[in-house]
Each structure stands twice: as structure tokens, then as C-alpha cells.
Amino acid sequence: MLRITELKLPLDHADDALRPALVQRLGIDSDELLDFTLFKRSYDARKKSTELQFIYTIDFQVRDEAALLKRLSHDKHVTAAPDVSYKVVGHAPADLNERPLVVGFGPCGIFAGLLLAQMGFKPIILERGKEVRQRTKDTWGLWRKNILNPESNVQFGEGGAGTFSDGKLYSQIKDPQFHGRKVLHEFVKAGAPEEILYVSKPHIGTFRLTGVVENMRQQIEALGGEVRFEQRVTDVLIEDGQLQGVVLDSGERIDSRHVILALGHSARDTFRMLHGRGVYMEAKPFSVGFRIEHPQGLIDRARLGKYAGHPKLGAADYKLVHHAKNGRSVYSFCMCPGGTVVAATSEPNRVVTNGMSQYSRNERNANSGIVVGITPDEDYPGSPLAGIELQERLESHAYIMGGESYEAPAQLVGDFIAGKASTELGSVEPSYKPGVKLTDLADALPAFAIEAIREALPAFDKQIKGFSQHDAVLTGIETRTSSPLRITRGADMQSLNVKGLFPAGEGAGYAGGILSAGVDGIRIAEALAKSMLGITG
Incomplete structure (x- = not known):
């Protein structure tokens, strides 16, 4: 697979203009072009004196890639395309005797849960808010009737804060393993418009996100995962620096030595509980x-x-x-x-x-x-909780x-x-x-x-x-532009002082927006899977 960048076409070009433009730019016959995929479309509106054009990046296949690369070796805009396909780090054993927990079902928790489910770990996901349809009704209750539900609102519930946002799917994070492409592909698979794979600043919007997150939940459940709503974690069980499980507001104890904390930036009561239990965190x-x-x-x-x-x-x-x-x-x-x-x-x-x-x-x-x-x-200054205060x-x-x-x-x-x-x-x-x-x-x-x-x-x-x-x-x-604290983690993606606790996403201070939270969810799921499988490095 090869890639061409900076292929420019007029703003009002015909839908079928890409192929002939690509053939002409490469200097090949049409039958030599076997296939092509739109990777990115953008435009530059900074110079008002020039005609606005679409600028394309396209991945393509030709009959003789080596010959084309040799002929165009002087052209910096024609190169081998990077491999952006997702590589699974491992699969759970058939005799799995422990189920990992994911606390929070916003973008980070969704992708952490989805990846763990795809790897066969059958995660249990705990979300303090309600499923997205009921959550939407509760949110409108504040907007239209001035009635707030503290557990079901813009911040809490299926989909997290990102559901009631612009649905932006772009970020400036470094992503050498192309996890962002995995995020976008999973969104499209769940019903998001396919154009998010190539427009320069993709977004979904609130109403479409509602159906997308529902579909992703159903995928997790079809793979053996479990999503429990209205399940607020009120305590963590730690013995000799090792996490043993969590306690819910109902009093139920769930044992697990591998827990992903995918909290939103507004889970202030949970932050205070974790601070009280001595989990290391710092103001940011x-x-x-x-x-x-x-x-x-x-x-x-x-x-x-x-x-x-x-x-x-x-x-x-x-x-x-x-x-x-x-x-x-x-x-x-x-x-x-x-x-x-x-x-x-x-x-x-x-x-x-x-x-x-x-x-x-x-x-x-x-x-x-x-x-x-x-x-x-x-x-x-002062406590890690001072920003919250x-x-x-x-x-x-x-x-x-x-x-x-x-x-x-x-x-x-x-x-x-x-x-x-x-x-x-x-x-x-x-x-x-x-x-x-x-x-x-x-x-x-x-x-x-x-x-x-x-x-x-x-x-x-x-x-x-x-x-x-x-x-x-x-x-x-x-005020809630980002989390005012970071639940610091080490190179193994675990808490600095509580083994088995995997802080992730926006609330833990490691993401800012839907895409970066989704990417961090993938990374944290991989780290947890490696820990459970005994994979080092």
C-alpha cells in the first residue's frame, strides 16, 4: 500500500473526480490503479486571496509499487503507507478465573471495556449513572424544568460527558501506534458516519452519539462483558499495596485484582474517597x-x-x-x-x-x-484536592x-x-x-x-x-475544562502505590476529549491484559 499527500482538487469537484486526478498525478494508466482509500480530506482557509481547495491524503495500490516508488523517488508526497491496522496484544485463557473491572462508562471506559471484551476477558463495567436514553431524559429535566439528578446528567451516565458535547474526534496527542484509527473504526462500526475516517476535524454530535454508544455496549455484552448501571463505587479494598476489589453504594463487594479507573473529571466524591484511601495523586x-x-x-x-x-x-x-x-x-x-x-x-x-x-x-x-x-x-496550593475545592x-x-x-x-x-x-x-x-x-x-x-x-x-x-x-x-x-488532579501511574500504567489499580482517561488526568480518552482506554486495556497474562515489556 502506498500513500500520496497534498493532492488538491477544487472545492466543487465531482464525486468521481478523485480517481482520474490520482491517475494523472501519479502518471499511470487507469488500469494500473487497483484500489484507493481516502485517508484524509482537509482545506486551508488561512489565505483569503487564494481559491479554496480540498487537500487529500490517499492510500492506494498499483500493479507495481516498487517501480512507481523508484520512478517517483524524488517526490516527497508519494511514499509507502504506514501500517495503521490494530494489533491485539493477547487473548484471555479459556479457564479465565478473574474478571477485570472497569469503573466508568465514558469514552475511556467504553474503549477499555470493548478491548477487554474483544480479547476475551469478559469485563464487568460499573457506571454510576443511567443508560444513555434515560440519562438523556434526566439531562433535559435540568435544561427544561430546572430539576437536577446528581447521578444522571451531562457528566454522569452512559457515554460520559462526551455524549453531550460537539462529539469532536480529533486530538493533538502523540499516537505512534495509530490507536486513534482503531477508535474511529469502532465508532463507524457502531453507526457513526464513515466520513469521520477522513475529514480533518471529524465530529459525530450528541444525537448520533447516543445510538453509537448503545451499539458499543451491545458489542461488549455480546462478547461476554457485563455493563451495570446505577452502580457507584464507594470504596476500594487494598491489602499490602495490592488492590483486592471494590465496594458499591449498595454494599456489594466485587473482588478483582485488576481494576481500571475510567472516571470522568467530575467524580469528585470518588476522588475524595481514593485520596482518603491513600491512592497517590497530585494536583495539575x-x-x-x-x-x-x-x-x-x-x-x-x-x-x-x-x-x-x-x-x-x-x-x-x-x-x-x-x-x-x-x-x-x-x-x-x-x-x-x-x-x-x-x-x-x-x-x-x-x-x-x-x-x-x-x-x-x-x-x-x-x-x-x-x-x-x-x-x-x-x-x-496544598492538597491534591485543592483544585476541586x-x-x-x-x-x-x-x-x-x-x-x-x-x-x-x-x-x-x-x-x-x-x-x-x-x-x-x-x-x-x-x-x-x-x-x-x-x-x-x-x-x-x-x-x-x-x-x-x-x-x-x-x-x-x-x-x-x-x-x-x-x-x-x-x-x-x-470550570470543568479538564481534571484538576492526576491519579499518577507508572510505566506499567498502574497506580504508583496500589498494584492492580489502572487510572485512565480524563478524570485521572490522562486525556482531554473523546478521541484521546478512547485512545487511553485502549492503552490501559492493553496494559491490564498484559498484567493478567504475565506479559512484560
Whole structure:
């Protein structure tokens, strides 16, 4: 198999134009091209003066690959294709006498459970929330009726926090073993659109993710795995540094010397329990800020120019960074084109925001987190749990600022920059449900964060004209950008001081988003399988 990169075609090329373009580019006869597969499709919209084109990476087969490589040895865009197929590390023995446990059924737990099931280990998966259909109803209960279920919401339940998000499937992690391709292929197998295998910034969207995660659960169960909902782990059993099992809120004890902790970043009660049991963990940086909303058309015009609204491009996104004078970095986070701002709290009397999009990305507004990085040494020293405590204080205050009804405090961008409270909305209608309360966000975050964001918004306007328009809306607060702690693991992927405990995913501080969490789930499942099989290295 060979690969060609940087094959460019016009934006409106015909569906059947790829093959002749590939044949022409390679300088071969059509019958010499045996097969080809689209590996990646992207476009570069940075230069507004040039015509926008699709840029393709294609894997292909020809009759005589060696001869073609020799003839095109000077062409850096034609090479042998890397082997991205997944290699299983081993299989469980027929007389398996121990079943591994997976705690949490978000993206990391799903892929950890799926891989273990595919290897024959018949995992038992424990999820504190409900199955995805019922969880969706409970989540809408907060959004439409101001009723929070602390165990079934945006954060907890089948699919994890990623289910109620934009469904982004791209990441900047290093992935030398191409585990990300395994993640994408499994999603497609479970019903995700096939285009996620090749578009440069793939996404699924909430409604489609619901069916995908259901199908993946069914695959796990068909392979002998077991998924138990509404099963919250309240204790871990440790003897002489070796994990022996877990205890559930029902009082049931489940014995296993191999447990994957695939917690979400909001499992604060579990973090406290683990800290109390002496499991080694450390504070790590995270970010806090607001959600910002603009008309999606404004973003499309700024990013795509005359191509704004083109059906093959869809809603435009952005990525922004500003280094403020006070030494803080302000950046856009989890940008959701054509999406909505959602209530994402999992705890009573607290307000947290997040962003969500459907696959179509056709809602009127674009939204993104505008967040400021904070560090444990400078901003929340002390216990590894200090970051959680800071989040809780900010979220509780946001609840009060919003009127103690799960409405969120909000402010027009122009008023925020000017330092005065907002009293009425302009042309941008905020999408947050249950609703917003206009106020002054100046005391919603630490003073250094407010100062940095006030400086960043006009700076971002230089990159996206209209970004700091007066009636764009800021909605507070965004605090759960990532886990504020790390349950540190060693080279064997196990806890530094509890053998048999495998911390993984976003809650453990080893992922940030669906794709990276899925990849970490695969890696942690491989490590656990090797441990159970006695494989070293």
C-alpha cells in the first residue's frame, strides 16, 4: 500500500473526480490503479486571496509499487503507507478465573471495556449513572424544568460527558501506534458516519452519539462483558499495596485484582474517597472562564470569506490564543460551531456551562469556552484536592449570581470589557437553558482571570472581525475544562502505590476529549491484559 499527500482538487469537484486526478498525478494508466482509500480530506482557509481547495491524503495500490516508488523517488508526497491496522496484544485463557473491572462508562471506559471484551476477558463495567436514553431524559429535566439528578446528567451516565458535547474526534496527542484509527473504526462500526475516517476535524454530535454508544455496549455484552448501571463505587479494598476489589453504594463487594479507573473529571466524591484511601495523586493545571456566543454567520464570514455557507464546508470553527500582560494565557476551548451552551452541573446548587452541537451544526450561534489557565503552585496550593475545592467555590457562587435557580449569570461582551453590568440583550440570543440572568461577571472568577479575558477579547477581534462585538454574550462559568488532579501511574500504567489499580482517561488526568480518552482506554486495556497474562515489556 502506498500513500500520496497534498493532492488538491477544487472545492466543487465531482464525486468521481478523485480517481482520474490520482491517475494523472501519479502518471499511470487507469488500469494500473487497483484500489484507493481516502485517508484524509482537509482545506486551508488561512489565505483569503487564494481559491479554496480540498487537500487529500490517499492510500492506494498499483500493479507495481516498487517501480512507481523508484520512478517517483524524488517526490516527497508519494511514499509507502504506514501500517495503521490494530494489533491485539493477547487473548484471555479459556479457564479465565478473574474478571477485570472497569469503573466508568465514558469514552475511556467504553474503549477499555470493548478491548477487554474483544480479547476475551469478559469485563464487568460499573457506571454510576443511567443508560444513555434515560440519562438523556434526566439531562433535559435540568435544561427544561430546572430539576437536577446528581447521578444522571451531562457528566454522569452512559457515554460520559462526551455524549453531550460537539462529539469532536480529533486530538493533538502523540499516537505512534495509530490507536486513534482503531477508535474511529469502532465508532463507524457502531453507526457513526464513515466520513469521520477522513475529514480533518471529524465530529459525530450528541444525537448520533447516543445510538453509537448503545451499539458499543451491545458489542461488549455480546462478547461476554457485563455493563451495570446505577452502580457507584464507594470504596476500594487494598491489602499490602495490592488492590483486592471494590465496594458499591449498595454494599456489594466485587473482588478483582485488576481494576481500571475510567472516571470522568467530575467524580469528585470518588476522588475524595481514593485520596482518603491513600491512592497517590497530585494536583495539575486546568482552566476556568466563560462561554462566548456569536452568530454563526459572523464566524463563517470571518473564517471562510466568500465561501461562507458552502454546503461542503459546513459551519466554521476557530482556535484562538492570547498571552496577557499579567502572564496568563487565554484561549478558546471546545469550540462548538452551530451549537448551544448547556447546563453541565452534576451537583446541587452549582452552575457549570459547557458547549454542545448536533451533527448538523445548524443552530444559529457559535459558542466556545474562553478560558484562562491556572496552576496548583500559584493558584490553589496544598492538597491534591485543592483544585476541586476551587471549582466548587466558583460554581456555588455562579449559582447565586444566576438567581439560585440553575439559570446562569451572563453579560454582553461590550459591557464586560467596559466593566459595567448588562441590563438587556442585543441581537445575540443566548442559547443556555434553563436561561440566563444578566449581571456583572467581574466577581465570577478570580481577578487575574477577569483581567486577562478583558484584554484577550479585543485582541481576538483582530483575528476574527466582530469577535468583541458589543452584544456577543458571555455566559458563566466554565470550570470543568479538564481534571484538576492526576491519579499518577507508572510505566506499567498502574497506580504508583496500589498494584492492580489502572487510572485512565480524563478524570485521572490522562486525556482531554473523546478521541484521546478512547485512545487511553485502549492503552490501559492493553496494559491490564498484559498484567493478567504475565506479559512484560
